[in-house]
Amino acid sequence: MNLHEYQAKQLLARHGVEVPGGQPCTTADEARSIAEKLFADGQEMVVLKIQIHSGGRGKGVFKDGFKGGVHLCKSADDVHEKAKAMLGNTIVTKQTGEAGRQVHTLLVASGEKIVDEFYLAVLLDRETSQPLIMASREGGVDIEEVAETNPDAIVKLNVDPLLGLQPYQARNLAKALGLSGKLIHSGAKLIAGVYKTWWACDATMVEINPLCIVESPDGSQKIAAVDAKISIDGNALHRHNDIAEMRDLNEEAELEVEASKFDLNYIKLDGNVACLVNGAGLAMATMDAIKHYGGEPANFLDVGGSASTEQVTAAFQIVLKDPNVKAILVNIFGGIMNCNTIAEGVVAAAEATQLKLPLVVRLEGNNVVAGRKTLADSGLTLIGADSMAEAAQKVVAEAAA
Amino acid sequence: MAILVQPNTKLLVQGITGSFGGRHTQLSLDYGTHVVAGVTPGKAGQKFEDTVPIFDGVAEAARETGATASAIFVPPPFAADAILEAVAAGLELVVAITEGIPVRDMIEVKAAIAGSATRLIGPNCPGVVTPGTGEDSHGGCRIGIAPGYIHKAGDIGVVSRSGTLTYEAVWQLTCNGLGQSTCVGIGGDPVPGSTHLDIIKLFNDDPGTRGIIMIGEIGGSAEEEAAAWIKANCKKPVAGFIAGTTAPPGRRMGHAGAIISGGKGTAEAKIEAMEDAGISVAETPSQMAEALMRIL
Numbered sequence: 001m002n003l004h005e006y007q008a009k010q011l012l013a014r015h016g017v018e019v020p021g022g023q024p025c026t027t028a029d030e031a032r033s034i035a036e037k038l039f040a041d042g043q044e045m046v047v048l049k050i051q052i053h054s055g056g057r058g059k060g061v062f063k064d065g066f067k068g069g070v071h072l073c074k075s076a077d078d079v080h081e082k083a084k085a086m087l088g089n090t091i092v093t094k095q096t097g098e099a100g101r102q103v104h105t106l107l108v109a110s111g112e113k114i115v116d117e118f119y120l121a122v123l124l125d126r127e128t129s130q131p132l133i134m135a136s137r138e139g140g141v142d143i144e145e146v147a148e149t150n151p152d153a154i155v156k157l158n159v160d161p162l163l164g165l166q167p168y169q170a171r172n173l174a175k176a177l178g179l180s181g182k183l184i185h186s187g188a189k190l191i192a193g194v195y196k197t198w199w200a201c202d203a204t205m206v207e208i209n210p211l212c213i214v215e216s217p218d219g220s221q222k223i224a225a226v227d228a229k230i231s232i233d234g235n236a237l238h239r240h241n242d243i244a245e246m247r248d249l250n251e252e253a254e255l256e257v258e259a260s261k262f263d264l265n266y267i268k269l270d271g272n273v274a275c276l277v278n279g280a281g282l283a284m285a286t287m288d289a290i291k292h293y294g295g296e297p298a299n300f301l302d303v304g305g306s307a308s309t310e311q312v313t314a315a316f317q318i319v320l321k322d323p324n325v326k327a328i329l330v331n332i333f334g335g336i337m338n339c340n341t342i343a344e345g346v347v348a349a350a351e352a353t354q355l356k357l358p359l360v361v362r363l364e365g366n367n368v369v370a371g372r373k374t375l376a377d378s379g380l381t382l383i384g385a386d387s388m389a390e391a392a393q394k395v396v397a398e399a400a401a
Numbered sequence: 402m403a404i405l406v407q408p409n410t411k412l413l414v415q416g417i418t419g420s421f422g423g424r425h426t427q428l429s430l431d432y433g434t435h436v437v438a439g440v441t442p443g444k445a446g447q448k449f450e451d452t453v454p455i456f457d458g459v460a461e462a463a464r465e466t467g468a469t470a471s472a473i474f475v476p477p478p479f480a481a482d483a484i485l486e487a488v489a490a491g492l493e494l495v496v497a498i499t500e501g502i503p504v505r506d507m508i509e510v511k512a513a514i515a516g517s518a519t520r521l522i523g524p525n526c527p528g529v530v531t532p533g534t535g536e537d538s539h540g541g542c543r544i545g546i547a548p549g550y551i552h553k554a555g556d557i558g559v560v561s562r563s564g565t566l567t568y569e570a571v572w573q574l575t576c577n578g579l580g581q582s583t584c585v586g587i588g589g590d591p592v593p594g595s596t597h598l599d600i601i602k603l604f605n606d607d608p609g610t611r612g613i614i615m616i617g618e619i620g621g622s623a624e625e626e627a628a629a630w631i632k633a634n635c636k637k638p639v640a641g642f643i644a645g646t647t648a649p650p651g652r653r654m655g656h657a658g659a660i661i662s663g664g665k666g667t668a669e670a671k672i673e674a675m676e677d678a679g680i681s682v683a684e685t686p687s688q689m690a691e692a693l694m695r696i697l
């Protein structure tokens with residue numbers, strides 16, 4: 001589960017990480033009053049940032065032509081005007097796709113004077129099954145680009161999960177970033193806080209980009225998390241009620257939310273061949289087979305191990321809501337399940353949804369002969385297939401017809 | 402011969418009184434597997450289906466019945482504890498079927514059990530099957546949730562991150578007259594107890610295994626690591642398949658571990674590493690057995 005920047009900063013602040021002062025809001029008037037307080041506290045600049053689960057916000061363009069989802073403002077009036085232009089408006093960034101994303105929330109924060117920028121992230125190192133801290137002297141840019149062009153700028157540290165991050169390790173990382181003097185302590189404290197956030201919140205990733213040396217009006221310097229991104233392990237939400245409440249359904253595809261209500265794992269793609277499969281690996285492999293025979297999969301859909309009539313019906317309803325779909329492939333390996341039960345479920349679901357599109361069904365496994373007979377006797381115009389390869393070829397041909 | 406378990410292995414089931422655990426325990430008993438004990442804290446003295454004694458803890462269950470392997474069907478919030486209990490009891494093999502264990506729990510478990518004599522398979526896996534020689538492979542050791550009848554006793558080893566793709570491969574082998582020594586589902590989570598490489602080393606050393614099918618999917622680099630080892634060390638023919646060529650980056654494809662992140666973990670990179678290691682990679686999932694038969 002992804003969090004908004006303002007939510008990520010709330011969690012970070014809770015674990016001792018320095019973040020620029022500010023608050024989220026949903027109206028232009030609120031934005032103005034938050035900004036007024038920040039200016040009254042002596043801030044020279046206030047930054048206004050749209051809150052969407054997508055990168056490239058600064059360079060995004062709104063559908064009405066208004067440019068940029070991040071603005072530095074010198075006055076509360078300016079904040080009000082820009083907030084009004086962005087709230088409710090839909091922005092397209094390099095990550096949103098053409099449909100773009102509607103803006104519901106803004107973060108109004110103090111516009112810090114930035115002296116230097118770095119990168120810091122905590123994630124799982126799958127090779128060692130340990131937490132991994134990645135830090136880079138180059139911040140504010142795409143880390144994958146830095147890894148390509150200047151890999152020496154990136155420092156990596158594995159943390160023993162049973163001991164946790166040790167203070168000396170945090171200091172070493174701060175030094176590796178080029179920090180010196182008092183900033184080593186400020187940096188080490190922040191790094192320790194970011195690690196603690198990752199661990200305590202069951203995050204799958206915490207990314208601070210940029211991590212900055214910021215200068216106060218009095219000339220003193222400190223280290224702060226100027227932007228932040230956090231993803232949480234969905235399987236651990238049962239022990240984080242507060243974080244579970246941060247879920248923003250506006251940011252999730254409607255059909256995917258709908259599918260999750262039926263315990264279906266659905267991901268919408270751009271093709272026109274829908275597929276319903278039991279098991280995640282087989283579902284991916286079915287998409288691959290469709291592509292292999294020249295088609296484009298419309299979705300990933302794992303109906304789970306049981307593939308009950310209710311689930312298959314819900315699955316049909318969901319894929320049918322995708323207007324691109326021209327043909328459907330059902331691919332079930334009925335291991336424990338009786339294939340005849342599955343076949344009856346497919347027939348019932350096709351009837352309940354008054355399915356008109358070509359339907360190719362490949363059943364294999366337990367009691368498959370009876371299952372195939374049920375399909376053949378159903379009166380539905382469905383197309384049978386004995387192997388996955390044959391099924392993929394047939395459904396691709398139907399979608400192209 | 403086989404790896405991890407033999408037809409006479411004595412098995413206990415943690416979470417035997419849950420509906421999922423109970424159903425699959427019954428199927429294992431029907432398959433002829435020696436399920437000798439169940440564990441559900443607070444239910445000691447009861448019996449599962451009037452035959453299998455239930456204990457409060459793993460240690461006493463193992464002591465009383467001689468069980469050396471455990472199948473874990475405990476719900477996700479309590480599964481890490483169940484694994485640690487089984488390891489503390491000194492079992493040789495622990496197979497965690499449970500899907501949805503928090504990653505942090507598995508990071509701790511993996512660190513805590515490093516160096517112990519116990520082998521952990523899973524979590525989020527279909528389990529382990531060593532087929533028997535009876536009708537429909539009856540009489541084998543079935544730990545987990547795989548359909549037993551699709552197997553056939555023989556000399557091909559199968560290792561996979563995906564349940565249904567394992568069944569596909571096994572069924573293709575059986576239909577082509579090729580039996581299996583042992584089939585191991587290592588699971589779809591990002592922190593697995595055992596990797597492809599761990600299992601392939603066991604197959605390589607097993608005199609009862611003649612050839613290997615290795616099934617992988619997007620996410621992580623376990624397939625690449627296994628391929629590098631196979632290239633340098635494996636004495637047996639290996640065929641493979643990788644799912645997820647069409648998976649979009651940054652999306653979790655059903656399995657918690659099936660995600661391309663930061664450009665890493667793509668199907669292309671895995672297939673390339675496998676082909677470079679001389680592994681016969683199937684173009685479609687329908688051709689897994691065929692890919693192996695080409696090089697046997």
